[in-house]
Amino acid sequence: MYDCIVVGAGPAGGTAAYHLAKRGRSVLVLEKESLPRYKPCGGGVSPQVAQWFDFDFTPAISLKVDSIRYTWKMGDPVEAKLETLEPIWMVRRDVFDHFLVQQAQRQGAELRDSTVVTGIEFQGDHWQVNTAAGPVMGQYLVAADGAKGSMPKWLGFKDRKRRLAGALEAEALTTVENPQVAHFEFGMVKNGYIWNFPKADGYSIGVGTFLGGGEPQDFRAILTEYATLFGVDLKTTKQYGYPICLWDGEQRLHTQNAVLVGEAACVVDPMTAEGIRPSIFSGMKAAEFLDQALAGNANALEHYTETMNREWGGEMVWAQRLAHVFYRVPQLGYKVGVKRPTATERMGQILCGELHYSDVVTRALKRLSGGLIPGLGG
Numbered sequence: 001m002y003d004c005i006v007v008g009a010g011p012a013g014g015t016a017a018y019h020l021a022k023r024g025r026s027v028l029v030l031e032k033e034s035l036p037r038y039k040p041c042g043g044g045v046s047p048q049v050a051q052w053f054d055f056d057f058t059p060a061i062s063l064k065v066d067s068i069r070y071t072w073k074m075g076d077p078v079e080a081k082l083e084t085l086e087p088i089w090m091v092r093r094d095v096f097d098h099f100l101v102q103q104a105q106r107q108g109a110e111l112r113d114s115t116v117v118t119g120i121e122f123q124g125d126h127w128q129v130n131t132a133a134g135p136v137m138g139q140y141l142v143a144a145d146g147a148k149g150s151m152p153k154w155l156g157f158k159d160r161k162r163r164l165a166g167a168l169e170a171e172a173l174t175t176v177e178n179p180q181v182a183h184f185e186f187g188m189v190k191n192g193y194i195w196n197f198p199k200a201d202g203y204s205i206g207v208g209t210f211l212g213g214g215e216p217q218d219f220r221a222i223l224t225e226y227a228t229l230f231g232v233d234l235k236t237t238k239q240y241g242y243p244i245c246l247w248d249g250e251q252r253l254h255t256q257n258a259v260l261v262g263e264a265a266c267v268v269d270p271m272t273a274e275g276i277r278p279s280i281f282s283g284m285k286a287a288e289f290l291d292q293a294l295a296g297n298a299n300a301l302e303h304y305t306e307t308m309n310r311e312w313g314g315e316m317v318w319a320q321r322l323a324h325v326f327y328r329v330p331q332l333g334y335k336v337g338v339k340r341p342t343a344t345e346r347m348g349q350i351l352c353g354e355l356h357y358s359d360v361v362t363r364a365l366k367r368l369s370g371g372l373i374p375g376l377g378g
Helices: 011-022 047-052 093-106 219-230 276-294 300-326 330-338 341-351 357-372
Strands: 002-007 027-030 063-065 067-072 075-081 088-090 110-112 117-122 127-131 134-143 163-173 181-185 192-199 202-209 239-246 258-260
Touching: 002 011, 002 127, 002 276, 011 027, 011 093, 011 134, 011 276, 027 093, 027 134, 047 276, 063 192, 067 330, 075 341, 088 192, 093 110, 134 276, 163 219, 192 219, 202 219, 219 239, 258 276, 258 300, 276 300, 300 330, 300 357, 330 341, 330 357, 341 357
Parallel strands: 002 027, 002 134, 027 110, 067 181, 134 258
Antiparallel strands: 063 088, 067 075, 117 127, 127 134, 163 202, 163 239, 181 192, 192 202
């Protein structure tokens, strides 16, 4: 009988396992793939996450980015330096996720990878988790099986709000000319953007749309054209499509002896599609409140839901407002927002946890509205 069973070994699951094991709790991590495993993801990580752990992430970082370059329809470029305390990390998810789980194992967590969960049953005061290799028992469950996982449905979260975004990504192994620069393109895709994040041995080039609705777009054609800017022929690379679970307002993240974390909890930033930092944050908070629950606090899991809605959801209200306006009028947003000298600095500070959306969005919305309605700008 484990104190906690964590289903899924991504950033949220690895974080929950680490912090629970560090508190002396017995933890089992179940992962359907064999680790390390490939995971399509841009791989940009806020250095803010370092303050939530007591070990050095250097072995898991491919390189660091201190400049951002934007384009509009592959032209009208703007390049800006990030004036943050620490550059943005670029990681490969197979390395990063496995490294995080290894830290949990060093604290005493047990990992069973290549183990598919086939169902769950509540047995009065604990969970039975059925796997292809037989059942395991745990007092509490952490659902960390991502955007496509079955755990939320099995736990009874059938009618919740769940806003999905779509992305397509390719990994290009090539020589990177400017390894300190991340690239964003805003004019070639509706309701989203294209990214090109450098790694030590190539690029992660992807496209995502974050508002939903509208006419279908040929992501493959758009991405292939954009990649030519970097001398990359995407016809020779494998491409991966995947859903992204965006935060879409207040939600319940706990049920009987179980919590949702990461993309299973729909934590992704609806403006930037940043997912790793909020996933890690949710895993850290889940561990904190599960530890309290194991110590006898009957309201601990409810407090987890309240904390996530207040501390992360409160910020995402502002991110959602900005996304709704910016992606509806992206050309205007590029002109009066992205091209402003302070824009990259502000967004970098938000990503690094040095600034909150609530500190800047009111002014940004006023500026965008002023571009649409003369006299409103500030």
